[in-house]
Amino acid sequence: xxxxxxxxxxxxxxxxxxxxxxxxxxxxxxxxxxxxxxxxxxxxxxxxxxxxxxxxxxxxxxxxxxxxxxxxxxxxxxxxxxxxxxxxxxxxxxxxxxxxxxxxxxxxxxxxxxxxxxxxxxxxxxxxxxxxxxxxxxxxxxxxxxxxxxxxxxxxxxxx
Amino acid sequence: xxxxxxxxxxxxxxxxxxxxxxxxxxxxxxxxxxxxxxxxxxxxxxxxxxxxxxxxxxxxxxxxxxxxxxxxxxxxxxxxxxxxxxxxxxxxxxxxxxxxxxxxxxxxxxxxxxxxxxxxxxxxxxxxxxxxxxxxxxxxxxxxxxxxxxxxxxxxxxxxxxxxxxxxxxxxxxxxxxxxxxxxxxxxxxxxxxxxxxxxxxxxxxxxxxxxxxxxxxxxxxxxxxxxxxxxxxxxxxxxxxxxxxxxxxxxxxxxxxxxxxxxxxxxxxxxxxxxxxxxxxxxxxxxxxxxxxxxxxxxxxxxxxxxxxxxxxxxxxxxxxxxxxxxxxxxxxxxxxxxxxxxxxxxxxxxxxxxxxxxxxxxxxxxxxxxxxxxxxxxxxxxxxxxxxxxxxxxxxxxxxxxxxxxxxxxxxxxxxxxxxxxxxxxxxxxxxxxxxxxxxxxxxxxxxxxxxxxxxxxxxxxxxxxxxxxxxxxxxxxxxxxxxxxxxx
Amino acid sequence: xxxxxxxxxxxxxxxxxxxxxxxxxxxxxxxxxxxxxxxxxxxxxxxxxxxxxxxxxxxxxxxxxxxxxxxxxxx
Numbered sequence: 001x002x003x004x005x006x007x008x009x010x011x012x013x014x015x016x017x018x019x020x021x022x023x024x025x026x027x028x029x030x031x032x033x034x035x036x037x038x039x040x041x042x043x044x045x046x047x048x049x050x051x052x053x054x055x056x057x058x059x060x061x062x063x064x065x066x067x068x069x070x071x072x073x074x075x076x077x078x079x080x081x082x083x084x085x086x087x088x089x090x091x092x093x094x095x096x097x098x099x100x101x102x103x104x105x106x107x108x109x110x111x112x113x114x115x116x117x118x119x120x121x122x123x124x125x126x127x128x129x130x131x132x133x134x135x136x137x138x139x140x141x142x143x144x145x146x147x148x149x150x151x152x153x154x155x156x157x158x159x160x
Numbered sequence: 161x162x163x164x165x166x167x168x169x170x171x172x173x174x175x176x177x178x179x180x181x182x183x184x185x186x187x188x189x190x191x192x193x194x195x196x197x198x199x200x201x202x203x204x205x206x207x208x209x210x211x212x213x214x215x216x217x218x219x220x221x222x223x224x225x226x227x228x229x230x231x232x233x234x235x236x237x238x239x240x241x242x243x244x245x246x247x248x249x250x251x252x253x254x255x256x257x258x259x260x261x262x263x264x265x266x267x268x269x270x271x272x273x274x275x276x277x278x279x280x281x282x283x284x285x286x287x288x289x290x291x292x293x294x295x296x297x298x299x300x301x302x303x304x305x306x307x308x309x310x311x312x313x314x315x316x317x318x319x320x321x322x323x324x325x326x327x328x329x330x331x332x333x334x335x336x337x338x339x340x341x342x343x344x345x346x347x348x349x350x351x352x353x354x355x356x357x358x359x360x361x362x363x364x365x366x367x368x369x370x371x372x373x374x375x376x377x378x379x380x381x382x383x384x385x386x387x388x389x390x391x392x393x394x395x396x397x398x399x400x401x402x403x404x405x406x407x408x409x410x411x412x413x414x415x416x417x418x419x420x421x422x423x424x425x426x427x428x429x430x431x432x433x434x435x436x437x438x439x440x441x442x443x444x445x446x447x448x449x450x451x452x453x454x455x456x457x458x459x460x461x462x463x464x465x466x467x468x469x470x471x472x473x474x475x476x477x478x479x480x481x482x483x484x485x486x487x488x489x490x491x492x493x494x495x496x497x498x499x500x501x502x503x504x505x506x507x508x509x510x511x512x513x514x515x516x517x518x519x520x521x522x523x524x525x526x527x528x529x530x531x532x533x534x535x536x537x538x539x540x541x542x543x544x545x546x547x548x549x550x551x552x553x554x555x556x557x558x559x560x561x562x563x564x565x566x567x568x569x570x571x572x573x574x575x576x577x578x579x580x581x582x583x584x585x586x587x588x589x590x591x592x593x594x595x596x597x598x599x600x601x602x603x604x605x606x607x608x609x610x611x612x613x614x615x616x617x618x619x620x621x622x623x624x625x626x627x628x629x630x631x632x633x634x635x636x637x638x639x640x641x642x643x644x645x646x647x648x649x650x651x
Numbered sequence: 652x653x654x655x656x657x658x659x660x661x662x663x664x665x666x667x668x669x670x671x672x673x674x675x676x677x678x679x680x681x682x683x684x685x686x687x688x689x690x691x692x693x694x695x696x697x698x699x700x701x702x703x704x705x706x707x708x709x710x711x712x713x714x715x716x717x718x719x720x721x722x723x724x725x726x
Contacts (some may be wrong), residue, residue: 051716110509
């Protein structure tokens, strides 16, 4: 039997006390999928997390207590924590898009500064074989590959 | 007051009510404390061009029409100068064994018979080999435990090996040791002084509190620490070193029992000749997790304790006593000088991996000492590699370091991104992970955030009061005097 | 004979490789039967020990979700 949870939007959050689980129907227009994944991932060490899509643009998140029984207060706390984490992830997702250049620049400077220049040993050990190589502009292609070598014109027969 | 903000005249700013003023800060960390009518003029775009307010806003780079991009870039570059530095703090946990049993033990200690938790000479050498691969021209090797004096032979070997290795590297090399001093003796002290090792101990306040929290079988942890603090300070003086600069510094851990004893704590530190007191709140690492219920406290209570203690320290300074609060000193250096003192837990991005590395007794390497403590509690999230098999670039370029660098950048953090204190603040990914389950954390619910905001509220309230003596004291708290004696002589 | 437990992982939300990998990780504890529909990766599980069924369902779901997130999503 499912019941609603005090303080949570009716119909969007329901508790199933018998299964020690709580269901949360998330609107993907408000919370993009990467944010839902992010919040769900944070919770997999605290409870069992299952996602489903019962209808377009909606994700149902089911959080199940790892123990057989869970008091209503525990389920309420679980979904409350999850809702906070979800909001935080959704906001961070937006900020990450807005401030991507700032964060990436600082990260690159920090890591380059911390790692220092590679030694000859580091370079010798570097494994190039596993690197994905994306070359949409064909910069790494030889001129011949890119444009094709002009084959010499066959001498026309009968030319003077 | 009903405000009708009108965009267009202001450059980007963040704001926060501080007492009866409004604090505004901008991207590069300039700040102004405005009265309510001044703030209304600013946000409504009605600041007369010939007014004092206009001049202050213009000088602080708060006006769009006069925005000086080059000046802003210079300020940001100065604040972020640590970015290109590389790891300069290298923590060697030379043993987990400890002679004291502390109620909040952060270090996941081992009993004295657990000799397998001693670092070997070979492991210490491999760790130091990695230390010298850091591109940073300044490196500090910090000996920790457990209690590092328990494995003093390896400490000595590490010092001598590092000095020897530094002949080829020529770095500004320093050693520090965090010890409870209970196992110190004359021969060890003589060695440490001769080798310019900076000594730091733990003092939890007055004797009764200290001995209740830091337990020796003889019940005299405080007496032993105090006796050796005096001996070390005498030794510095005998060597002709300026006692205002060269003296033992001590670390405090604030538990629930500490809160009502704010005055006694300050008096204890002043009485011991310490010039700095770091009012650190308890953190969730090590055994403290199990005993949290008994030791923890609401952060509102902590802030009341902090305010009382620092108010008292300011009063003492006005009477000629030199004592500063470390959190205040760090924040004020950023606020008043526009510089970053590179305290690794209070910068953006944090120093985990890119500013510091922690080497465990068995050669395992971690992003930070807290990450090493979590490993002892069974959580390997912050494990980077092994001194025997990992290269320096593999450790520092590790995906965990990359993730922590991104996660602790306040430009990507909800709440922080709009926080007035963002230019001066920092977050701790390992703390977030432990307390909230992700390295990002949620700042609105974070104890660290509550403390950081609370302290900055306090400091800006003091700056708004503009008491000349207090401002002079704050200025002194931001002055860094180099302790060159602790730098190893150039090879 | 133990009951069969069915888990239906949305193909829009879970990576098929992640579900496969999760099933392999728990193969010691249950017999599995996999099916693919237009919308779901369907996993039918017959646990060796019926008392562990609830835990197995939960852990298998967490494992599949964790691997999906690590791969950057279902696609």
